[in-house]
Amino acid sequence: MAWVNFVExxxxxxxxxxxxxxxxxxxxxxxxxxxxxxxxxxxxxxRNDKSVIIGRNQNPWLEVNLKYLDERGICLVRRYSGGGTVxxxxxxxxxxxxxxxxxxxxxxxxxxxxxxxxxxxKQVFMNExxxxxxxxxxxxxxxxxxKISKDRAYQHGTMLLNTDLVSLESLLKTPxxxxxAKGVRSVRSIVGNLGLNHEDFCxxxxxxxxxxxxxGQRVPVHYVSxxxxxxxxxxxxxxxxxxxxxxIYGKTPEFTNHLAYTFDWxxxxxxxxxxxGLFSHIYLENGSNxxxxxxxxxxxxxxxxxxxxxxxxLHTMRVLPDSKQMSFQFLEWLAESI
Numbered sequence: 080m081a082w083v084n085f086v087e088x089x090x091x092x093x094x095x096x097x098x099x100x101x102x103x104x105x106x107x108x109x110x111x112x113x114x115x116x117x118x119x120x121x122x123x124x125x126r127n128d129k130s131v132i133i134g135r136n137q138n139p140w141l142e143v144n145l146k147y148l149d150e151r152g153i154c155l156v157r158r159y160s161g162g163g164t165v166x167x168x169x170x171x172x173x174x175x176x177x178x179x180x181x182x183x184x185x186x187x188x189x190x191x192x193x194x195x196x197x198x199x200x201k202q203v204f205m206n207e208x209x210x211x212x213x214x215x216x217x218x219x220x221x222x223x224x225x226k227i228s229k230d231r232a233y234q235h236g237t238m239l240l241n242t243d244l245v246s247l248e249s250l251l252k253t254p255x256x257x258x259x260a261k262g263v264r265s266v267r268s269i270v271g272n273l274g275l276n277h278e279d280f281c282x283x284x285x286x287x288x289x290x291x292x293x294x295g296q297r298v299p300v301h302y303v304s305x306x307x308x309x310x311x312x313x314x315x316x317x318x319x320x321x322x323x324x325x326x327i328y329g330k331t332p333e334f335t336n337h338l339a340y341t342f343d344w345x346x347x348x349x350x351x352x353x354x355x356g357l358f359s360h361i362y363l364e365n366g367s368n369x370x371x372x373x374x375x376x377x378x379x380x381x382x383x384x385x386x387x388x389x390x391x392x393l394h395t396m397r398v399l400p401d402s403k404q405m406s407f408q409f410l411e412w413l414a415e416s417i
Contacts, residue, residue: 090117092292094285097125099305102132102156102167107317108308109175109235110159118179118231120292124281127167129243130154131250134162134224138260138331140253140353140384140417147249157327160235162224163265166250170242172277174284175235183232185209185225187291192221192238195287199280201273210268211238218271240275260334328356328383338416344405345369349376349413353384371402375409386414 095112097105105125112123130153131143139145139155142164148155167173176188189205196203196211203211203220211221223236247270273280289298309315320326336351348364361376378396382388393410 090119091296092120092122092288092294092298094122094124094288094298094300096281096300096302097123097305097308098302099308100126100128100169101305102127102130102154103318103321104305104308104314105173106132106156106158107314107321108303109233110317111311111314112175113177113226113228113231113233116177116231120182120288121177122285122288123175123177123235124284125173126169126171126277127173129166129168129246130156131164131166132156132158133164134265135159135330136161136332137164137265138334139328140331140336141260141334142251142253142265144250144252153250155327156321157330160224160226160233163222164251165222165237166242166247167237168243168246169277170240170272172238172240172280173235174238175233176288177231177233180227180230180232183225183227183234185223185234188223188234191287191291192284194290195280195284196273196275198283198286199275201275203273213271213273216269216271219268220271220273222268238280239270239272240277240280241272244270244272260332324356324383328385331356333359336417338413340412340416342405342408342412347372347409351384351417356384358382358384369402369405371406372409375406384417386417389414389417 097108099105105127109123112121131148133139133142133155135158143155189209189211192211193203193205201213203213206212206217209223210219212218213220220239221236223234225232225234251267285298285300309318331353333352333354336353338351339346339348350362350364351358352360358379358381361379363372363376375396378392379389382392389410393407396406
């Protein structure tokens, strides 16, 4: 593919705009560009279909309403960089600015975005968290994260233009609280839309990028199709890796969840330790000493921490007849509670 050699050999600033709406394709392409560009300034712009993107070290059970996500067939993606959880749809344009490590400057990137929006007739400000805010209520319209390696760096973020704020609020509102979790927590903010369209934003951002990094030269803009992106073996491997359960959920830092419920037959207090997205240990507090519960909890060890895995156990586990109904009630409650 012509653009592959272009990325590796081109020594001047350049812009790539993806025509794909797949979060797996676009984030894999972003990763490829980061590791293969010539460390001159590169701007990558893209949009994704409805999806939730979590940071590399985040806990999806803590950040996302997974039941709402599953019911609507929205995909969950774990990216390679840090930072918080974000909602993507076609009303949200994503940018990624790549430079050499020595030229990386978070404030300069945000000033470039501010300049682009000024060209579009929108006035935004940078707050103390390096977010861009808009209007008298300081609504957040853009957040960002960054990654730095030996000789290069990037900063990527979102720009809320006309995103579905109802879906954003519903997906990022978690109904349950995990009491002890490692990893990075998102900081929730009140958000709003700028009311621009994607094409205009890209046009003005390309202008601002050229003004900032173009060195007085015209900066070429390349539109790249999903077929062109996916053709590259390294990108295809990355796409497949990002779709794996072991990456999306299995990379979750260890966490503990405490659940309690009173059944007709007794009260249950249970502490669940989860590692790599799997049940690792289950502790029953004093008073939850029914022997059949010990057997049920033991059978969960090593299984995925998801409702379907628990319900699968309902149909495969052998229990004594006099405790069968209680075992089923416990497992169904547990499946509904996580």
